[in-house]
Amino acid sequence: MKSGKGLVCIIDDDEAVRESLRILLFSAGFDTCSFESADDWLESEDKPSTDVFLLDIRMPGTDGTELHRIMLEQGSRVPVIFITGHGDIPLAVAAIQRGATDFLTKPFEDGELIERIGSAIEQFRQEQQRDRELADLRRRFESLTPRERDVLELIVDGKSNKGVATALSISPRTVEIHRARVMEKIAAESVAELVRMAENIRMSSS
Amino acid sequence: MTHDLPYNGSASLDALLDAAVDAIIISDDEGTIVQFNSAAERLFGYAAADIIGQNLTTLMPPPDRNQHGQYMSRYLNSGQPAIIGIGREVTGLHASGRTVPVHLSVGEIKSGGRERFVGILRDLSEQKKYEAAVITLESQLAHADRLVALGELTAGMAHEINQPLTAIAAFSDAGARLIDNDNDAARTELKNICGRISQQARRAGDVIARLRRLSQKGELSKSSHDLQRLVQSALQLFDHEVRRSNAAIATHFNHRTKLVPVDEIQIQQVLVNLIKNSLDALAESATEPAQVHVHVEEEDEHLYIIVEDNGPGVDPENEPHLFEPFFTTKDHGVGLGLSICRNIAVAHGGNLRYKRSERGGARFTLSLPLTYIG
Numbered sequence: 001m002k003s004g005k006g007l008v009c010i011i012d013d014d015e016a017v018r019e020s021l022r023i024l025l026f027s028a029g030f031d032t033c034s035f036e037s038a039d040d041w042l043e044s045e046d047k048p049s050t051d052v053f054l055l056d057i058r059m060p061g062t063d064g065t066e067l068h069r070i071m072l073e074q075g076s077r078v079p080v081i082f083i084t085g086h087g088d089i090p091l092a093v094a095a096i097q098r099g100a101t102d103f104l105t106k107p108f109e110d111g112e113l114i115e116r117i118g119s120a121i122e123q124f125r126q127e128q129q130r131d132r133e134l135a136d137l138r139r140r141f142e143s144l145t146p147r148e149r150d151v152l153e154l155i156v157d158g159k160s161n162k163g164v165a166t167a168l169s170i171s172p173r174t175v176e177i178h179r180a181r182v183m184e185k186i187a188a189e190s191v192a193e194l195v196r197m198a199e200n201i202r203m204s205s206s
Numbered sequence: 207m208t209h210d211l212p213y214n215g216s217a218s219l220d221a222l223l224d225a226a227v228d229a230i231i232i233s234d235d236e237g238t239i240v241q242f243n244s245a246a247e248r249l250f251g252y253a254a255a256d257i258i259g260q261n262l263t264t265l266m267p268p269p270d271r272n273q274h275g276q277y278m279s280r281y282l283n284s285g286q287p288a289i290i291g292i293g294r295e296v297t298g299l300h301a302s303g304r305t306v307p308v309h310l311s312v313g314e315i316k317s318g319g320r321e322r323f324v325g326i327l328r329d330l331s332e333q334k335k336y337e338a339a340v341i342t343l344e345s346q347l348a349h350a351d352r353l354v355a356l357g358e359l360t361a362g363m364a365h366e367i368n369q370p371l372t373a374i375a376a377f378s379d380a381g382a383r384l385i386d387n388d389n390d391a392a393r394t395e396l397k398n399i400c401g402r403i404s405q406q407a408r409r410a411g412d413v414i415a416r417l418r419r420l421s422q423k424g425e426l427s428k429s430s431h432d433l434q435r436l437v438q439s440a441l442q443l444f445d446h447e448v449r450r451s452n453a454a455i456a457t458h459f460n461h462r463t464k465l466v467p468v469d470e471i472q473i474q475q476v477l478v479n480l481i482k483n484s485l486d487a488l489a490e491s492a493t494e495p496a497q498v499h500v501h502v503e504e505e506d507e508h509l510y511i512i513v514e515d516n517g518p519g520v521d522p523e524n525e526p527h528l529f530e531p532f533f534t535t536k537d538h539g540v541g542l543g544l545s546i547c548r549n550i551a552v553a554h555g556g557n558l559r560y561k562r563s564e565r566g567g568a569r570f571t572l573s574l575p576l577t578y579i580g
Contacts (some may be wrong), residue, residue: 014369016406019378023399027383085365106372110379 006051006121010034038062079120151178208426235321241328251301267398366413430465440477461504478545480513487517514569
C-alpha cells in the first residue's frame with residue numbers, strides 16, 4: 001500500500017528499534033515495511049517498491065554497508081539513510097562517500113528523522129520525474145526520420161530556414177514542412193524550447 | 207682454612223669444599239663456625255680466617271640473628287627439625303651490611319659424640335630480581351587487560367543501552383503524534399506504545415544489572431582461610447614495590463580467631479587494592495618515613511582488617527564519592543577499585559569504610575563477620 005508520502009523500508013536487527021520506527025513513521029504519515037536483516041531483504045521474493053531505505057549499519061550477516069554496496073552494484077538509485085550508534089560515525093561517513101544519502105545517529109530526534117526521510121524521498125522523486133521526462137523525450141527524438149534529425153540539428157545550431165535549405169540542398173519549403181513535423185513530434189511550443197530539449201538529450205547521453 | 211679444633215681437616219677436603227659452587231659453612235652445636243669455603247667468602251664478603259670461630263648469627267640479620275640460638279637448642283633438645291632436611295629461603299647478612307636472599311639447606315654430621323651442622327647456601331639475588339621483574343610485568347599486564355576489558359565493556363554497554371533508548375525515544379515521539387488522533391485505532395496504538403516503552407526501559411535496566419554482576423565476577427566461593435596468611439600473601443605481592451620505594455609496611459595481628467569464612471581471591475583483591483592505593487598515595491607525597499600499617503582486630507564477632515597510611519589522605523571533598531563507580535582521582539585510574547572492593551565486602555556480609563587516620567593519612571577498615579553468612 002502506497003500513500004502520498006512514500007514507503008520507507010526499515011532494515012534493522014533490533015525488533016524494538018524496527019517497531020518504534022514503524023509506529024513513528026506511521027504517525028507521521030509514511031508507509032513502512034521492515035526486515036530484520038539485510039539477508040532477509042536480499043532473499044525476499046517480491047521486494048516492495050521503496051522510496052527510501054533506513055539501514056542499520058551494524059547487523060549480523062550482511063551488514064548495512066555491504067548491503068548498500070550490493071544495491072549500488074544492482075543499479076539501485078533508491079536513497080539510503082544509515083542509522084548508526086555513536087561509535088559507527090566513521091563507518092557512516094565512509095558510506096556517504098560511497099553514495100549513501102544521509103546518516104542518523106541513535107537515538108533519533110523525531111523531527112530530524114522525519115525531515116531527512118521526507119527530503120530524501122522528495123529528492124528521489126524529483127530524480128525519477130526527471131528520468132521519466134528524459135526517457136519520454138528520448139523516445140520522441142528517436143521517432144524522427146533521418147532527414148528530420150538533420151533539419152533539427154541545423155536549427156539547434158542556429159541556422160535559419162534558408163540556411164538549413166542551403167546546407168541540405170533542399171527547398172526552403174521542404175525545410176518548413178520538416179520543421180513543422182519536428183515541432184509536432186517533439187511537442188515543442190517554440191524553437192527556444194526545442195533547442196533546450198535537444199540540449200537536455202545531448203547532455204544526458206554524453 | 208681450619209679452626210684449631212677441627213674436624214680432622216685435610217687438604218683434600220678443603221679442596222673439595224672450595225671447588226663447590228654453593229657456599230658451604232660448617233658449625234659446631236653452639237653455632238661456632240668451623241669451616242667456611244671460597245663460595246661462602248664470596249657470598250658473605252668475609253675471609254674464612256676472619257669468620258671462623260665466630261657464631262653463625264654474624265651472618266644473619268634480625269630476627270633470625272636473635273632467635274638462632276633458640277632454634278638450635280630446641281632442635282638439640284627435642285630432635286624436631288625446623289630446617290634440617292627441608293631447606294628454605296632465608297636472608298643472609300653480607301659483611302657490608304646489605305641483606306642477601308639465599309636458599310639454605312642444612313645437614314647434620316655426627317662424629318665423635320659432637321654434633322656438627324653443615325649449611326649449603328645458594329645466592330638467590332639474581333632469581334629474586336628476575337621474579338620481581340616478572341611480577342611487575344604481570345601486574346602491568348593485568349592492569350592493561352583490565353583497561354582493555356573495560357574499554358570493550360563500555361563500548362558494548364553503550365550499544366546495548368543505546369538500542370532501547372533509541373526505541374524509547376521513537377516510541378514516545380510516535381505517541382506524542384498519535385495523541386491528537388481521537389479514534390480507537392490511535393488509542394490502541396498508544397496503549398501498545400506505553401507497554402513497549404516500559405519494556406524497553408527495563409531492557410536498559412537489565413543491561414546495567416548484567417554489568418554489575420560482571421564487575422562482581424560471579425559467585426563467592428567461601429571457605430575457611432587463615433586470615434594472617436591471607437594478609438601476608440597479599441603483602442608479598444608488594445615486596446618488590448616496597449623494596450624500590452622508601453615506604454615500609456608493618457603488620458599487627460591482634461585477632462584470636464584464626465580461620466575466617468571468606469572468598470580468598472576476592473578478599474585478597476580488596477587488600478591488594480587498599481595497599482596499592484596507600485603505596486600510590488605515599489609515592490606521590492613527600493611523607494617521611496612513608497608507612498603503611500596493616501592490622502587485624504577482632505571485636506563482637508567481627509574481624510576488622512585495617513589498612514592505614516601516613517600519606518595525604520583523601521581530600522574531604524572527595525570522601526562522599528570514594529565508593530562510587532567510575533569516581534577516580536588517579537590520572538590513569540578507571541574508578542572501579544574501591545567500588546568493587548565495597549561490593550565484595552558487602553557480599554561477605556561485611557563492609558568497607560573510610561575515615562581519616564590518626565597517622566594523618568587514609569584509613570580503610572574492611573569488616574568481616576566471623577559467623578558464616580550465605
